[in-house]
Structure formats: C-alpha cells, structure tokens
Amino acid sequence: MMQYTFAKLRSCARLLVVLLLMMHGSSAVRADSYCFFAAAIPDNSEVLRTVIVPPTSNAMMIQSIRVHAVITHPWVGDLVLRLRNPEGVEVSLLNRAGMPSVGYPGAWGCGGDNIDVWFDDAASAAAELSCPYGQVPILAGALRPFTPLSPMRGLSPTGVWTLIVGDGVAGDVGTLTAACVEMVLVNDCNHNGVADASDIAAGVSADLNGDGVPDECGCSGDFDGNSAVDAADLASLLTRWGACSACEEDVNGDGIVGGSDLAALLSQWGSCGAQ
Structure with missing residues (x-):
C-alpha cells in the first residue's frame, strides 16, 4: 500500500510540474x-x-x-x-x-x-x-x-x-x-545543435526521470551530491536493487531500482551535468 502511495504521489508531482510549465512558460x-x-x-x-x-x-x-x-x-x-x-x-x-x-x-x-x-x-x-x-x-x-x-x-x-x-x-x-x-x-545541453526537447522526442537522448533534460546532461545519478556520478553512486544504486519505494536511486520513478536506472546512471558517469 505504501509503495503504491509513494509512486502515485511522485506521478502526481510530475504532472503538476508539467502543468505549471504550460501555464507560466518554461525557462528552456x-x-x-x-x-x-x-x-x-x-x-x-x-x-x-x-x-x-x-x-x-x-x-x-x-x-x-x-x-x-x-x-x-x-x-x-x-x-x-x-x-x-x-x-x-x-x-x-x-x-x-x-x-x-x-x-x-x-x-x-x-x-x-x-x-x-x-x-x-x-x-x-x-x-x-x-x-x-x-x-x-x-x-x-x-x-x-x-x-x-x-x-x-x-x-x-x-x-x-x-x-x-x-x-x-x-x-x-x-x-x-x-x-x-x-x-x-x-x-542544448549536449551541444549537438539540436534542442534537448527534440533529442528526447526523437529518442536520440533518454529522459528516464521525465525532467526535460537528456540523461547524459543531468545529475539524477549523483546520489551523494558531490557533483560527480562515480563508484559511490553505483554502489548506492546496487544496494537498493529491486523494489524500492521513493528511493533516490529509482531514477525513473517506477518503484523498482533496476536496469533502466543503472543505464541512466552510467550515461551520466563523470562530472555531473553538461560542461
């Protein structure tokens, strides 16, 4: 029951963000x-x-x-x-x-x-x-x-x-x-001359956490906040492997720490965010 509640709250929060951006305009x-x-x-x-x-x-x-x-x-x-x-x-x-x-x-x-x-x-x-x-x-x-x-x-x-x-x-x-x-x-966080939204829509870039930023540019895998996605973050993800409610390591918010979360973390490996 608790897992369902947290997952639903996270889904509702994402929907609220989208609606606010539509109402007030996105800085992107x-x-x-x-x-x-x-x-x-x-x-x-x-x-x-x-x-x-x-x-x-x-x-x-x-x-x-x-x-x-x-x-x-x-x-x-x-x-x-x-x-x-x-x-x-x-x-x-x-x-x-x-x-x-x-x-x-x-x-x-x-x-x-x-x-x-x-x-x-x-x-x-x-x-x-x-x-x-x-x-x-x-x-x-x-x-x-x-x-x-x-x-x-x-x-x-x-x-x-x-x-x-x-x-x-x-x-x-x-x-x-x-x-x-x-x-x-x-x-254009990855400097490829294509808008980030277009990269995501075309499947060129993944956006597993739905924040509108290509995963290769984001910092969602920096669990310890040291401005780098590294071995410590990988270890943190692996210790949470499997069903996990409201876990930071559940990058895509599906209630399970699994392969897609690992892929997102590895795509961000190194200094956190686009340089």
Missing part, C-alpha cells in the same frame, strides 16, 4: 532581444555597431532569429545591411533594394524614404523586391532578408554580434535609428 525556451546603438550612416561608406550577448546559465542554442531595423534615409536603394554572429557567420539583410530595377523610376534602386523592417526568413515578401512607391517608410513590416538567417540557427548566441550598415552611392546620408536582434533560445 525564451525569446531575447539584443540592441545596437544608433549611428550616423556616412555617405558612400559604412559603419559598424556591436552588441555582446553574455554567457547563459544553461547551454543554449538559437532556435529562430530575426532582426528589426529602423533607418532614416532618403534613398533606401543606396543601403546595405549585414549581420555577423560571434563565430563569423555573416548574412546579408539588405543589398541595395530595387537593384536591378524593380520598376521604380531611374536606375539607382528603390528611391523611397526610410526603413522600419523585421527581417525574417518566414516573411512572405522579399526586401530586395519591395518598393511600394509613395509609402513611407517605403520598406516596412516583415520582409525576407537578402540571404537567409537560417545558417545562424543551431549555434550558440554567446559573444560579440556585429551589424554593418552601409551607403553604397555618393549623394545621401542617413541614420540608423534602432536595430535589434531577436533570438528564440532553447536548451
């Missing part, structure tokens, strides 16, 4: 914005702005990314805009919109004023082909970048991000009023 997934300082855009030249993304407490990777840019300029067909991540991966957000001509009068690209754009791979229209004559700002809303942002997905956000803003033709100047990189970050 979040959207963060990092913004660059404003800058004058020199005529027929370029300016660089940087922002530092600090290290996170957990191993995080970029699941999705988009960029918001607000620029005042009397001829947006002069403008180029590039984003470089800390690993040196660079994408072109804008490359002289309307060049070659997309119908705007003249041969110098889109001739309207100003930009207020979310550069987003999922947008239906391309920034390069947009030039709605008479609209101000002439480029606005969600637009696809010149080259996709997708190569930055699956990478770490940590480090120095660089935004390069340039004016490619003499005669006009402008101002970068605001620019931010927005990233949805997810846990």
Whole structure:
C-alpha cells in the first residue's frame, strides 16, 4: 500500500510540474532581444555597431532569429545591411533594394524614404523586391532578408554580434535609428545543435526521470551530491536493487531500482551535468 502511495504521489508531482510549465512558460525556451546603438550612416561608406550577448546559465542554442531595423534615409536603394554572429557567420539583410530595377523610376534602386523592417526568413515578401512607391517608410513590416538567417540557427548566441550598415552611392546620408536582434533560445545541453526537447522526442537522448533534460546532461545519478556520478553512486544504486519505494536511486520513478536506472546512471558517469 505504501509503495503504491509513494509512486502515485511522485506521478502526481510530475504532472503538476508539467502543468505549471504550460501555464507560466518554461525557462528552456525564451525569446531575447539584443540592441545596437544608433549611428550616423556616412555617405558612400559604412559603419559598424556591436552588441555582446553574455554567457547563459544553461547551454543554449538559437532556435529562430530575426532582426528589426529602423533607418532614416532618403534613398533606401543606396543601403546595405549585414549581420555577423560571434563565430563569423555573416548574412546579408539588405543589398541595395530595387537593384536591378524593380520598376521604380531611374536606375539607382528603390528611391523611397526610410526603413522600419523585421527581417525574417518566414516573411512572405522579399526586401530586395519591395518598393511600394509613395509609402513611407517605403520598406516596412516583415520582409525576407537578402540571404537567409537560417545558417545562424543551431549555434550558440554567446559573444560579440556585429551589424554593418552601409551607403553604397555618393549623394545621401542617413541614420540608423534602432536595430535589434531577436533570438528564440532553447536548451542544448549536449551541444549537438539540436534542442534537448527534440533529442528526447526523437529518442536520440533518454529522459528516464521525465525532467526535460537528456540523461547524459543531468545529475539524477549523483546520489551523494558531490557533483560527480562515480563508484559511490553505483554502489548506492546496487544496494537498493529491486523494489524500492521513493528511493533516490529509482531514477525513473517506477518503484523498482533496476536496469533502466543503472543505464541512466552510467550515461551520466563523470562530472555531473553538461560542461
């Protein structure tokens, strides 16, 4: 009776955790914005702005990314805009919109004023082909970048991000009023470029204790709390082998210390948690 009671309580506790995460959002997934300082855009030249993304407490990777840019300029067909991540991966957000001509009068690209754009791979229209004559700002809303942002997905956000803003033709100047990189970050404790939840769902990683963390990254086998899964923890598990109510060594919570618990412990062998 006692074994049934403890097992049921543990099952109910897990369900409660899941419901709370659904109600309040899990820290395993979040959207963060990092913004660059404003800058004058020199005529027929370029300016660089940087922002530092600090290290996170957990191993995080970029699941999705988009960029918001607000620029005042009397001829947006002069403008180029590039984003470089800390690993040196660079994408072109804008490359002289309307060049070659997309119908705007003249041969110098889109001739309207100003930009207020979310550069987003999922947008239906391309920034390069947009030039709605008479609209101000002439480029606005969600637009696809010149080259996709997708190569930055699956990478770490940590480090120095660089935004390069340039004016490619003499005669006009402008101002970068605001620019931010927005990233949805997810846990990637094993650093394989795949979200932990996806690894677990696909069966690539086990999660026997149901905590949402791949067992190879967790610390559920560190029974003595010394920040390592070692021989002492193995001995503790073996002494509890068999039916066991509410035992710490019952990693998967099925009321029995057995082979699956041993497998979970061995998968965590060494320093506790992802490094």
